[in-house]
Amino acid sequence: MNPDLRKEREAATFNTELLTHILDGGSERTRRRREIESLVIGDPDFCHEDANFLSRSERYEAAVKKSALMIMKMREYGISDPDEIYYYKCIANGSHPEAIGLHFVMFLPTLKSLCTPAQMDKWLPLALSFQVIGTYAQTEMGHGTHIRALETTATFDPATQEFVLNSPTVSSIKWWPGGLGKTSNHAIVLAQLYTQGQCHGLHAFIVPIRAMGTHEPLPGVVVGDIGPKFGFDEIDNGFLKLENVRIPRENMLMKYAKVEPDGRYIKPPSDKLTYGTMVFIRSMVVGESAKAISKACTIAIRYSTVRRQSELRPGEPEPQILDYQTQQFKLLPLLATAYAFHFVGQYMRQTYLRITGDINLGDFSELPELHALSAGLKAFTTWVASAGIEVCRMSCGGHGYSHCSSLPGIYVNFTPTCTYEGENTVMMLQTARYLLKSYTQASAGQKVSGMVSYLNEMSQQRLQPQQVSARSTSVNLKDLSSLVEAYKIRASKLVELAAKSLQTELQLMKTKEDAWNHCSIDLVRASDAHCHFVIVKLFCSKLAEVEDTAVHSALYSLAHLYALHGVYQNTGDFLQAGLLTVPQLTQVTQQLKELLSQIRPNSVALVDAFDYRDEMLNSVLGRYDGNVYDNMFEWARKSPLNQTEVHNSFYKYLKPLQSKL
Numbered sequence: 001m002n003p004d005l006r007k008e009r010e011a012a013t014f015n016t017e018l019l020t021h022i023l024d025g026g027s028e029r030t031r032r033r034r035e036i037e038s039l040v041i042g043d044p045d046f047c048h049e050d051a052n053f054l055s056r057s058e059r060y061e062a063a064v065k066k067s068a069l070m071i072m073k074m075r076e077y078g079i080s081d082p083d084e085i086y087y088y089k090c091i092a093n094g095s096h097p098e099a100i101g102l103h104f105v106m107f108l109p110t111l112k113s114l115c116t117p118a119q120m121d122k123w124l125p126l127a128l129s130f131q132v133i134g135t136y137a138q139t140e141m142g143h144g145t146h147i148r149a150l151e152t153t154a155t156f157d158p159a160t161q162e163f164v165l166n167s168p169t170v171s172s173i174k175w176w177p178g179g180l181g182k183t184s185n186h187a188i189v190l191a192q193l194y195t196q197g198q199c200h201g202l203h204a205f206i207v208p209i210r211a212m213g214t215h216e217p218l219p220g221v222v223v224g225d226i227g228p229k230f231g232f233d234e235i236d237n238g239f240l241k242l243e244n245v246r247i248p249r250e251n252m253l254m255k256y257a258k259v260e261p262d263g264r265y266i267k268p269p270s271d272k273l274t275y276g277t278m279v280f281i282r283s284m285v286v287g288e289s290a291k292a293i294s295k296a297c298t299i300a301i302r303y304s305t306v307r308r309q310s311e312l313r314p315g316e317p318e319p320q321i322l323d324y325q326t327q328q329f330k331l332l333p334l335l336a337t338a339y340a341f342h343f344v345g346q347y348m349r350q351t352y353l354r355i356t357g358d359i360n361l362g363d364f365s366e367l368p369e370l371h372a373l374s375a376g377l378k379a380f381t382t383w384v385a386s387a388g389i390e391v392c393r394m395s396c397g398g399h400g401y402s403h404c405s406s407l408p409g410i411y412v413n414f415t416p417t418c419t420y421e422g423e424n425t426v427m428m429l430q431t432a433r434y435l436l437k438s439y440t441q442a443s444a445g446q447k448v449s450g451m452v453s454y455l456n457e458m459s460q461q462r463l464q465p466q467q468v469s470a471r472s473t474s475v476n477l478k479d480l481s482s483l484v485e486a487y488k489i490r491a492s493k494l495v496e497l498a499a500k501s502l503q504t505e506l507q508l509m510k511t512k513e514d515a516w517n518h519c520s521i522d523l524v525r526a527s528d529a530h531c532h533f534v535i536v537k538l539f540c541s542k543l544a545e546v547e548d549t550a551v552h553s554a555l556y557s558l559a560h561l562y563a564l565h566g567v568y569q570n571t572g573d574f575l576q577a578g579l580l581t582v583p584q585l586t587q588v589t590q591q592l593k594e595l596l597s598q599i600r601p602n603s604v605a606l607v608d609a610f611d612y613r614d615e616m617l618n619s620v621l622g623r624y625d626g627n628v629y630d631n632m633f634e635w636a637r638k639s640p641l642n643q644t645e646v647h648n649s650f651y652k653y654l655k656p657l658q659s660k661l
């Protein structure tokens with residue numbers, strides 16, 4: 001064990017294990033998670049070559065092999081609970097995407113949410129036995145965000161009781177779906193439904209794309225891989241062109257919308273039910289943001305205690321780089337963010353399960369709140385985590401740039417969350433739409449509920465106007481509940497500002513849509529402030545559940561740092577809302593510095609509490625034992641370029657060049 005890391009652990013003021021239990025949701029869950037992780041770690045089938053040294057095709061193949069292995073092994077061990085499957089996959093996959101991931105996270109959930117009982121009886125056993133391997137094909141080359149404009153058509157032919165699927169243009173070719181290129185034999189295709197000469201908008205269809213058995217593409221199906229990307233090397237994101245592909249009427253997912261044998265169309269209770277799987281993933285991605293940023297923080301903070309560089313005091317040994325205030329300022333707010341997102345991820349998951357439970361019972365009343373919350377939090381957390389991973393990478397200096405740190409891999413595989421399942425800006429605008437609707441309702445005296453209920457208070461305040469100067473709303477920077485209140489007021493002010501901006505534009509513009517576009521910066525800002533408030537509020541509520549005083553104190557400091565750092569980053573908003581005064585700006589910085597010094601001695605224990613096994617981090621810099629340098633040398637020696645002492649290119653190009661000049 002590296003002596004610096006050992007000292008850090010010994011100096012922690014709280015019991016790391018207790019905090020791990022809180023993160024896991026109880027000691028029994030920690031025990032079971034570790035038990036499952038040991039199944040993978042002790043399994044020689046999962047001891048594979050470092051993926052960094054493989055070509056893309058080899059990485060894809062290794063990932064498919066791993067997917068197949070995971071399925072077999074989990075069945076063998078009887079692991080079927082969703083949380084346990086998740087534990088198993090997290091350790092087996094590390095920070096790499098899963099080759100047949102789309103089958104699990106989109107294909108199966110869409111079947112479960114949109115199939116009739118008869119369809120479920122047919123498709124579920126096939127999908128669960130992997131006779132059918134599926135993907136979710138929505139995005140087209142020409143349209144990803146604006147899905148109402150998708151061009152793929154599914155036209156009902158009553159004579160044969162079939163739908164005929166077509167990609168009428170180049171821009172209508174399905175583009176991007178994961179696992180589409182090579183892995184899947186079926187796709188849930190989102191297409192414009194035509195029946196009795198009328199278009200009824202987007203609906204989901206199960207389309208066989210490869211023959212079961214031979215895996216050859218079926219007639220009329222042009223399918224393949226879209227080529228290398230920024231990351232996601234393991235995944236065959238694909239293209240799909242459909243040329244008069246016929247599928248039986250029963251392949252339209254008909255739980256809600258239906259096409260009768262005579263071609264009559266029956267409307268669903270809500271046309272947004274088709275979008276349910278996206279809401280599911282957006283809700284789950286919030287927790288994935290926590291995972292990605294907590295991994296990056298673990299690597300960067302452990303390394304920052306092992307790495308010694310430069311000189312703090314003349315003549316003294318080089319200090320640990322985490323002792324530089326600037327290094328703490330880069331990393332500790334991100335550590336606080338990781339904790340905040342973890343608790344918000346848990347909340348989002350529970351909220352998703354609660355509201356979809358109601359939806360399954362026919363109560364759609366909370367669907368708009370779920371959509372707005374999942375869209376906004378998905379965007380907020382993925383943006384912050386993505387930028388944060390990059391900060392962690394740079395905070396490791398040159399070694400952070402090496403794949404041995406794992407940070408480049410974490411970044412390239414995480415950053416597409418800002419784009420997929422709804423591009424972030426577009427998601428923020430969806431949340432803004434809900435905020436403005438709620439604002440209008442609250443202003444008209446109607447009570448709004450859920451996370452926007454603070455807008456009720458705002459409308460009450462307007463009924464009893466107060467001079468800004470008369471209000472003593474200035475935030476107490478040392479008091480967390482005062483900070484939560486400040487975030488709430490900031491959010492309501494920015495929602496109000498966006499609403500007013502929209503009203504002004506409406507008077508100037510020809511259409512509602514133009515007015516909306518002309519104030520969309522304000523709208524995104526309002527959504528951002530709303531999400532920020534939700535996160536601060538949920539983090540603080542979590543503290544009330546923590547019984548152990550030492551752990552409570554450590555978490556309190558983190559929550560305080562998270563809230564205060566947000567004030568520091570958004571001082572303009574807090575000043576504009578009259579929540580902060582110019583003289584208080586120096587206090588913000590002063591208070592931040594105090595919190596950094598308070599948290600610094602616990603920083604290693606706080607990342608240890610995430611309890612990532614070395615096998616999951618796969619990072620030389622983030623090793624638990626801190627033996628970085630020896631292992632870095634060993635890792636580099638495995639590089640394929642080092643397999644021969646003299647590379648072939650020397651004989652082919654350099655030697656001839658030398659002989660000519």
Ligand SMILES: CCCCCCCCCCCCC/C=C/C(=O)SCCNC(=O)CCNC(=O)[C@H](O)C(C)(C)COP(=O)(O)OP(=O)(O)OC[C@H]1O[C@@H](n2cnc3c(N)ncnc32)[C@H](O)[C@@H]1OP(=O)(O)O
Pocket residue numbers: 086101105136138139144145146147148178272275276278279281284285288367368371419420421422423426430433434
């Ligand atoms: C088990 C563990 C799981 C772990 C998971 C980890 C992650 C794993 C990663 C997996 C890999 C992912 C691979 C990626 C897959 C994909 O990317 S699939 C494709 C995703 N595509 C999108 O997300 C497209 C984004 N676009 C849209 O969602 C919509 O087009 C839009 C932008 C929301 C607009 O829709 P439109 O129909 O045009 O609606 P509007 O006219 O704007 O609004 C109408 C009203 O409908 C409301 N609304 C919109 N969407 C929803 C919804 N989903 N649910 C409920 N309501 C919705 C909208 O708010 C409007 O409401 P009103 O204001 O009341 O009118």
Ligand SMILES: Cc1cc2nc3c(=O)[nH]c(=O)nc-3n(C[C@H](O)[C@H](O)[C@H](O)COP(=O)(O)OP(=O)(O)OC[C@H]3O[C@@H](n4cnc5c(N)ncnc54)[C@H](O)[C@@H]3O)c2cc1C
Pocket residue numbers: 102136137138139142143144145146175176177178232237416419420421422423424425426429
């Ligand atoms: C790794 C990866 C995996 C994916 N997997 C799948 C999959 O399995 N299945 C699938 O169907 N799709 C998948 N996708 C596609 C993904 O869902 C889309 O890329 C995503 O929805 C964004 O759409 P787009 O690419 O058309 O972006 P665009 O909509 O073209 O966005 C480009 C820019 O335009 C802006 N913009 C667009 N519309 C608006 C607006 N209304 N207001 C303001 N700004 C706007 C955006 O903010 C952005 O800055 C995947 C994508 C990636 C990168």
